[in-house]
């Protein structure tokens with residue numbers, strides 16, 4: 379692998395691959411050569427430092443890394459999450475062909491389908507008003523209580539598919555900060571609210587604490603007996619849910635082979651299903667399944683997740699770019715960057731390979747972003763003229779849900795195209811100076827000002843274009859990014875499916891609570907922690 383990385387570096391230098399502007403100038407066919415489509419979804423990577431030689435090396439890299447073999451291991455239920463001895467089968471949750479998927483010799487599809495059917499029945503009951511609250515009133519508000527993968531997927535997806543939202547209002551509470559649940563409870567009435575307690579493990583302190591607060595909210599207003607009518611749960615830990623006191627017929631299970639950050643396709647998607655209905659939820663699964671099939675069958679040079687992952691790896695390890703910006707030109711994808719932060723950084727933010735040795739080179743980049751055009755008026759300055767190169771990933775639909783505002787959508791499209799063009803082309807000193815002198819500035823002053831108006835250009839971006847953000851298109855987009863993370867993880871030679879890096883802080887927080895509450899001394903903690911405990915205690919009212 380390292381040999382191919384070295385070859386990528388030397389080839390990029392020898393072929394001047396990073397001079398993207400020159401590549402466009404010399405090849406009018408560049409877009410045709412370096413873009414791929416699957417149905418209405420097109421990925422344009424012509425504005426990256428890729429040329430025929432680099433592409434050939436990336437294909438070689440995928441082969442050397444054994445990506446195709448690992449991909450089959452994942453789809454066929456091999457326990458590739460070896461540190462937890464688990465298969466990784468979120469793809470089974472959207473396996474719309476229903477072909478058997480075996481885990482330890484047992485087909486998981488009957489269970490998957492049974493939970494999906496139970497979710498559908500429950501969601502329809504809430505949506506139609508046949509499942510009522512304790513006082514006989516229909517449910518008008520659903521509050522999902524979860525964190526990480528038990529929150530980010532549902533909240534991001536419910537927002538993304540807002541045009542399909544015809545069920546009760548949806549709210550999401552995640553933070554242990556009491557402000558989050560307090561502000562949410564002000565918006566809802568106990569009699570007409572359903573709380574979904576969503577936790578894979580059913581031990582997460584944030585979720586359990588918020589769930590207890592919500593339970594008091596219902597019990598104080600309507601009595602203890604009412605609680606069962608206003609709660610349901612989603613978890614893999616059915617025994618723990620029973621101990622919380624939620625009725626068995628209001629519990630929707632999933633399995634340890636579904637990672638938290640890959641769980642939106644499971645019963646964790648219940649708030650989304652209640653919001654948009656089971657049929658649209660099914661289209662969302664269909665879209666992901668279409669991407670799974672594409673990922674599994676398309677040749678590497680035409681395979682969207684493969685190319686996205688290979689270019690991501692190339693950016694990180696051959697070109698040394700430390701971050702990437704996710705820039706959806708779609709307000710409804712405003713939480714997509716946050717969702718991808720967990721998906722990507724919790725999966726690939728590791729420093730140890732599957733052999734237990736340090737990662738050679740770099741693993742996952744910092745992922746960040748905001749929707750356009752808001753980002754343009756905030757941090758794009760740095761992307762265009764800063765000293766770090768930040769590969770940008772743009773996404774835009776050809777059609778919006780507001781045909782009456784077509785002129786606004788055309789403006790949005792013009793903006794996204796302008797950004798990728800500006801990043802690639804830039805503006806030379808001569809061009810900048812001419813603009814100034816054309817406006818009447820004298821030569822000396824123009825020489826002084828022009829350097830500040832130079833854009834180096836050659837800044838890479840990938841643009842995704844699709845028809846419209848339907849449930850199908852959205853499911854396909856999320857699955858595309860999941861598989862990209864997979865491809866990069868294989869190339870980094872890490873286990874993308876555990877998350878031990880979140881444990882230490884959790885353990886220390888548990889130990890620090892009695893110290894913060896003043897029940898135990900801070901002795902034994904470092905002097906900074908002791909000092910902060912003391913300062914906070916001094917301010918405590």
Ligand SMILES: O=P(O)(O)OC[C@H]1O[C@](O)(CO)[C@@H](O)[C@@H]1O
Nearest residue numbers: 526527528577578579582638880
């Ligand atoms: O669904 P749970 O078990 O409450 O976990 C929530 C989140 O916490 C994490 O374990 C990280 O702390 C995530 O991986 C997970 O999505």
